Amino acid sequence: MNETNPTPSQTRLQSSALGGLRVIDFTHFIAGPMATMILADAGADVIKVEKPKGDDQRYFAPAEPSLDGQGASFLWANRNKRSITLDLKTDAGRAIAQALVRDADVVVENFTSRVMAQYGLDHETLSRDNPGLIYCSVSAFGRTGELADRAGFDTIMQAESGFMSLTGYADRDGVRTGPAVMDMACAMMASNAILIALAARHRTGQGQHVDVPLFDTGVLMTGFMTAQYLFSGKVPQRNGNVSNDAVPSGVFPTADLPIFITCTSTSLFRRLFIDVLKMPEVGDDPEMQRIDGRLAQRERVIDILNRVFATDTRENWLLRLDQAKVPAGAVRTLPEALESREMKARGLVTQVPHPTAGSVPNVALPLHFSGTPVVPPVAAPLLGQHTDEVLREVLGYSQAKIAELRAAGVLGLT
Incomplete structure (x- = not known):
């Protein structure tokens, strides 16, 4: 000093x-x-x-x-x-x-x-x-x-x-x-x-x-994608807002405004479909209990979520997702983020x-x-x-x- x-x-x-x-x-x-x-x-x-x-x-x-x-x-x-x-x-x-x-x-x-x-x-x-x-x-x-x-x-x-x-x-x-x-x-x-x-x-x-x-x-x-490539030789693909490693993960429209959801584990996937969406037939599906199974059925999962989330508003869905401890958030503009409850709380x-x-x-x-x-x-x-x-x-x-x-x-x- x-x-x-x-x-x-x-x-x-x-x-x-x-x-x-x-x-x-x-x-x-x-x-x-x-x-x-x-x-x-x-x-x-x-x-x-x-x-x-x-x-x-x-x-x-x-x-x-x-x-x-x-x-x-x-x-x-x-x-x-x-x-x-x-x-x-x-x-x-x-x-x-x-x-x-x-x-x-x-x-x-x-x-x-x-x-x-x-x-x-x-x-x-x-x-x-x-x-x-x-x-x-x-x-x-x-x-x-x-x-x-x-x-x-x-x-x-x-x-x-x-x-x-x-x-x-x-x-x-x-x-x-x-x-x-x-x-x-x-x-x-x-x-x-x-x-x-x-x-x-x-x-x-x-x-x-x-x-x-x-x-x-x-x-x-470039994060762990570099390590994944060095191990496998498989070139990572661009998927927009969809994750290469988690299903579901991405932006979903609701009846008014979009939300972002990420389910990085089987337990989160089950909470989403069983506790929030009341769809145990999907949450308990044996093929969905492993990440590779969910990745293989990505399009099916996305189609279900697009259809169901369109039935209610962002605010209501975020409340239910929060109660079930499923990671989700509002997709905001910068002005919306600056005026948000979270920004003011911090x-x-x-x-x-x-x-x-x-x-x-x-x-x-x-x-x-x-x-x-x-x-x-x-x-x-x-x-x-x-x-x-x-x-x-x-x-x-x-x-x-x-x-x-x-x-x-x-x-x-x-």
């Missing part, structure tokens, strides 16, 4: 799980920023180093007038951080970045290895002055080997990992998921990797380089103050600790909002020195 005295910005973080930990964040777009946001939510002092024009994610459409024309997606992945702008193409800008790292615990970056080495911000260079440094690279195809400098994005990883081939319907090409699942999964893997490396440092006293590639994450996200969406918008929506992490709760959310920073504060508090620069750097263009236009 960083042993320097806490700054005013850190004081509120000291009772948190990662209070006192300093992270220098050179990331942009989604995977890297979300990884550091997880650390920030747990109380780490995350200093986001941005180029003078800022992280490109700030300008993703649609632009929000109340955010000075910036996009909401930046807010989503950058709360609880401090922003400093540096022109790393200048000697002074690089010197400031290196000074920030000298006493830091963690560096996270998602540029190419060539870029970080060019600026003297690669692991080999920085670890000479800070051997306890945890240096995390969120890369496309890894930091070593022939693909080390190849760029990649979420959708490319969905395509090349085979993930996209598993999603969609059999009568058309595979489709990408709407949300950026590879970026988000990679962010979670990166934050886990950083915490693992910190735990190792606690034992050994030594830092290390951690590499978390998007492609490797993409392969992981308190996942709140409003937090923002310097230009007054307040902005905030979506919480699914992390709940009894002893070290996540810190109260602070909206993602304006571009360069904390430049003066960080230079004063962390590096001890005078206001005159900061003004000199700003006049020389080292700190951008903020």
Whole structure:
């Protein structure tokens, strides 16, 4: 942990799980920023180093007038951080970045290895002055080997990992998921990797380089289907909302709105047909007592459910299914989900103050600790909002020195 005295910005973080930990964040777009946001939510002092024009994610459409024309997606992945702008193409800008790292615990970056080495911000260079440094690279195809400098994005990883081939319907090409699942999964893997490396440092006293590639994450996200293929040689088929491994599983229309049901075991299948649908002739059918038997009769089961569920409303069916402990849920639009009882019960969406918008929506992490709760959310920073504060508090620069750097263009236009 960083042993320097806490700054005013850190004081509120000291009772948190990662209070006192300093992270220098050179990331942009989604995977890297979300990884550091997880650390920030747990109380780490995350200093986001941005180029003078800022992280490109700030300008993703649609632009929000109340955010000075910036996009909401930046807010989503950058709360609880401090922003400093540096022109790393200048000697002074690089010197400031290196000074920030000298006493830091963690560096996270998602540029190419060539870029970080060019600026003297690669692991080999920085670890000479800070051997306890945890240096995390969120890369496309890894930091070593022939693909080390190849760029990649979420959708490319969905395509090349085979993930996209598993999603969609059999009568058309595979489709990408709407949300950026590879970026988000990679962010979670990166934050886990950083915490693992910190735990190792606690034992050994030594830092290390951690590499978390998007492609490797993409392969992981194909799940057990990869293991099934490696064992059997049988290529998994796209079945839309129908499962390859469970019957019934999928979307079923009711008299008004659709529901989703998943029966992954014989006991659930029997509860559905005997307790909910009052059809023991199906629930007790000897051929239906094994998964392979149900898979063989998938179409028969689906036809029965489509016919029976159409006789009553979604609300009534969900009540009966819940009483029988059969997993089921409403198929909702995003607005419906945000207004749902479950969303309100969990308190996942709140409003937090923002310097230009007054307040902005905030979506919480699914992390709940009894002893070290996540810190109260602070909206993602304006571009360069904390430049003066960080230079004063962390590096001890005078206001005159900061003004000199700003006049020389080292700190951008903020």
